[in-house]
Amino acid sequence: MTSETARRDAAESLALALVGAGMQRMASRTLAAFLFADKESLTAGDLADELGVSAGSVSGAIKMVAQMGLIERSFVAGSRREHFRMRDNAWTTLYSRQHSILDDVLSAVERGVDAVGSGPAYDRLTYMRDFYTFLLNEVPALVERFEQQRRAGRRP
Template identity: 80%
Template sequence: MTGETDRREAAERLALALVAAGMQRMAARALAAFLFSDEESLTAGDLADELGVSAGSVSGAIRTLAQLGLIERSFVAGSRREHFRMRENAWTTVYSRQHSMVDDVLSAAEKGIDAVGPGLAHDRLVYMRDFYTFLLNEVPALVERFEQQRAGAQRSRRRGGPRP
C-alpha cells in the first residue's frame, strides 16, 4: 500500500477495529488520522479536513484522546491554532494508566468478597480479584521488557540488522 487511497483505507480499517474494541467512532477515526499522519502535529482543522467532518465534531474526539493519554498539546512557533501530537510512548502510557481502573475493580471485588458468604459468588469474586492482582503485578515488568526489546531492535536497525 503506497497510494493516498490505500493509506486512507488502511486508516479507516484501523478505526473500525478500534470501534469494534469499544472506542467511540470519532475518537477512533481521529486516532487513526494521527497514527497515519507524517506531520509532527495536527490541529482540529487538520483533522476535520482529513476526516471530512466539521472542526467542531472533532473537539470531543481530541478531548477523549487527550484524556486517554494518547495525544497531547503541542507548541508550534508562529501558529495561533492549537496543535496536538501523539504522545511519546503513548501505548505504554495508556496501558499504565489503566491501573486506576483496575484498582477500582479490585476495590469493588474486595467489597463483594466481604459481602458474600462461601459459595459460587465468593469463588467468582476471588477469581476476579486474583486475576486483576496478577495483572497489576505483571504490567510494570511487561512494559519494561517491551521498552528493552524495542531499544535493542532500534539499535539493530541503526546498524543495518534484521527487523524483528
C-alpha cells in the same frame, strides 16, 4: 490502489477495529488519523479535513483521546491554532491510566469478596480479583521488557 488510498483504508480499518473494542467512532477515527499522519502535529482543522467532518465534530474526540493520554497539546512556533501530537510512549501511558482504573475495580471487587459468603458469587469474585491482581503484578515487567527490546532495536 494508490498509496494514499491504501493509507486511508488502513486508517479506517484500524478505526473500525477500535470501535469494535468499545471506543467511540469519532474518537477512533481521530486516533487513527494521528497514528497515520505524516505531520508531527495536527489541528482540529487538519483532522476535519482528513476525516471529512466539521472541526466542531472532532473537538470532543480530541478531548477524549487526550484524556486517554494518547495525544497532547503541542507548541508550533508562529501558529495561532491549537496543535496536538501523539504523546511519546502513548501506549505505556495508556496502560498506566488503565492500571489506576483496574485498581479501583479491584477495590470494589475486594469489597464484594468481603460481603459475600462462600458460593458461586464468592468464586466468581475471587477469580476476577486473582486474575486482575496477577495481571497488574506481571504487566510492569512486560512493559520493561518491551522497552528494552525497543531500545535494542528489536521487534517484540
